[in-house]
Amino acid sequence: MTEAHETDVIVIGGGTGGYSTALRAASLGLKVVLVERDKVGGTCLHRGCVPSKAMLHAAELVDGIAEARERWGVKATLESVDWPALVATRDDIVSRNHKGVEGHLSHAGVEVVRGSARLTGARSVQVEGGGGGAFTARRGIVLATGSRPRTLPGLPPDGSRVVTSDDALFAPGLPASVLVLGGGAIGVEYASFHRSMGAEVTLIEAADRLVPLEDADVSRHLTRGLKKRGIDVRVGARLLDVTVLDDGVRADVRTSRGETSTVEAARLLVAVGRAPVTDGLGLAAAGLATDERGFVVPADWSRLETAVAGIHVLGDLLPSPSLGLAHASFAEGLLVAETLAGLGSPPVDYAAVPRVTYSSPQTASVGLSEAEARGRDHDVVVNTMPLTAVAKGMVHGQGGVVKVVAARGGQVLGVHLVGPHVSEMIAESQLIVGWDAEPADVARHIHAHPTLSEAVGETFLTLAGRALHQR
Numbered sequence: 001m002t003e004a005h006e007t008d009v010i011v012i013g014g015g016t017g018g019y020s021t022a023l024r025a026a027s028l029g030l031k032v033v034l035v036e037r038d039k040v041g042g043t044c045l046h047r048g049c050v051p052s053k054a055m056l057h058a059a060e061l062v063d064g065i066a067e068a069r070e071r072w073g074v075k076a077t078l079e080s081v082d083w084p085a086l087v088a089t090r091d092d093i094v095s096r097n098h099k100g101v102e103g104h105l106s107h108a109g110v111e112v113v114r115g116s117a118r119l120t121g122a123r124s125v126q127v128e129g130g131g132g133g134a135f136t137a138r139r140g141i142v143l144a145t146g147s148r149p150r151t152l153p154g155l156p157p158d159g160s161r162v163v164t165s166d167d168a169l170f171a172p173g174l175p176a177s178v179l180v181l182g183g184g185a186i187g188v189e190y191a192s193f194h195r196s197m198g199a200e201v202t203l204i205e206a207a208d209r210l211v212p213l214e215d216a217d218v219s220r221h222l223t224r225g226l227k228k229r230g231i232d233v234r235v236g237a238r239l240l241d242v243t244v245l246d247d248g249v250r251a252d253v254r255t256s257r258g259e260t261s262t263v264e265a266a267r268l269l270v271a272v273g274r275a276p277v278t279d280g281l282g283l284a285a286a287g288l289a290t291d292e293r294g295f296v297v298p299a300d301w302s303r304l305e306t307a308v309a310g311i312h313v314l315g316d317l318l319p320s321p322s323l324g325l326a327h328a329s330f331a332e333g334l335l336v337a338e339t340l341a342g343l344g345s346p347p348v349d350y351a352a353v354p355r356v357t358y359s360s361p362q363t364a365s366v367g368l369s370e371a372e373a374r375g376r377d378h379d380v381v382v383n384t385m386p387l388t389a390v391a392k393g394m395v396h397g398q399g400g401v402v403k404v405v406a407a408r409g410g411q412v413l414g415v416h417l418v419g420p421h422v423s424e425m426i427a428e429s430q431l432i433v434g435w436d437a438e439p440a441d442v443a444r445h446i447h448a449h450p451t452l453s454e455a456v457g458e459t460f461l462t463l464a465g466r467a468l469h470q471r
């Protein structure tokens with residue numbers, strides 16, 4: 001029998017959670033083995049954040065042509081969208097990022113092992129495939145195997161008529177019509193993308209509003225914006241039955257009021273959430289189990305350590321309050337690496353992690369919704385301002401809103417934005433919430449004029465009792 005290869009830390013899974021752990025651990029002087037069975041970068045880089053945002057950028061350009069013509073007298077028309085060319089640019093961005101991540105890992109001295117890893121004990125791992133072999137970890141093991149799209153029972157994706165967000169990337173062309181099932185961030189982004197590309201889009205959500213984890217006003221403004229763009233948004237609606245046809249799907253949909261209707265579309269995009277990946281991981285051999293939904297729950301959230309000392313977990317394997325977001329997994333990776341290196345780093349403050357939907361309009365928020373704040377018995381004050389109340393908001397002409405939730409006479413609890421570019425605008429609000437600032441602290445700082453961010457500044461001026469343009 002060959003001897004096990006000994007290292008300080010073994011990271012299983014090279015997505016954003018796993019590779020950030022590996023990079024930080026290596027920078028702290030630890031010897032790291034990172035096992036990845038596909039490509040480093042994981043879901044976010046190859047099937048999630050990066051390719052989808054590249055496509056949404058192209059969608060913005062398409063929308064810009066219509067705006068140029070309709071609002072600005074620019075005599076532009078859209079000839080067509082060359083899908084293979086769009087895909088080529090998207091994939092080039094992914095590929096360059098992939099090389100970048102590989103370069104960072106190599107430069108940091110992380111040993112990347114190709115293959116599928118399985119726990120064989122609390123400190124040992126067996127890798128099958130390319131770089132196979134047995135490995136032991138002196139300090140600990142990090143579970144970072146991520147997630148995959150959830151699918152519907154009895155309706156397996158076929159890559160063309162019934163698809164997941166993974167398949168939508170690799171489809172041969174753009175559909176003329178899409179039925180999107182799921183009004184979370186992924187469903188909304190794909191509905192928005194396909195609408196920009198000219199498809200007839202129906203978006204179905206079982207809850208009574210889109211992005212149901214966000215503030216109710218965010219859902220309201222987002223729904224209004226999507227409907228204005230011609231997306232048929234149906235909330236409180238369920239798929240009763242789906243028939244897969246030669247050239248698409250036919251679906252019976254029922255609303256919460258009991259009304260049924262039939263929707264036909266060239267493609268059904270199933271975006272009903274993500275399922276943690278632990279199959280074949282050998283959790284039982286290390287004395288671990290998942291919860292009933294498949295997540296690995298830390299015994300100590302402040303260190304993201306499981307009930308087995310030295311085995312840590314992060315990223316999409318974690319249940320709430322983690323968020324299934326790449327930037328949350330970066331923060332978790334830093335924390336786990338620092339914990340393994342013996343540093344006493346503070347836990348991840350999940351309430352201060354920004355959440356963004358990159359549709360048109362975009363949504364971006366941080367902290368508590370109004371309902372959450374009231375549910376926690378805060379004496380709440382709220383100030384809401386339309387983006388069109390500032391000059392730059394009028395220039396963009398897409399509507400939108402800024403909503404600030406604060407404790408009366410106290411700190412800012414949440415900031416919620418809908419509109420163009422709010423994914424970039426949320427950065428100041430995450431500092432405001434993360435640093436426990438009060439409206440008066442923010443109101444002291446002057447926002448550039450004319451900008452969209454001015455609306456954020458004005459909202460705080462008013463809350464601080466120094467209203468300028470807001471009545």
Ligand SMILES: Cc1cc2nc3c(=O)[nH]c(=O)nc-3n(C[C@H](O)[C@H](O)[C@H](O)COP(=O)(O)OP(=O)(O)OC[C@H]3O[C@@H](n4cnc5c(N)ncnc54)[C@H](O)[C@@H]3O)c2cc1C
Pocket residue numbers: 012013014015016017018035036037038039040041042043044045047048049050052053115116117118144145146147165186277280281314315316317324325326327328329358
């Ligand atoms: C369409 C879409 C859009 C998204 N957009 C955003 C966004 O805009 N912003 C954002 O913050 N988040 C976004 N996300 C979510 C984000 O992609 C995930 O939260 C993030 O990728 C999770 O990282 P992770 O490291 O936990 O897992 P993953 O990225 O899933 O990585 C896990 C890795 O582990 C490997 N693996 C699994 N099992 C084994 C094994 N036994 N042995 C070896 N390797 C294994 C897999 O091959 C994979 O590479 C999006 C997701 C999707 C699907």
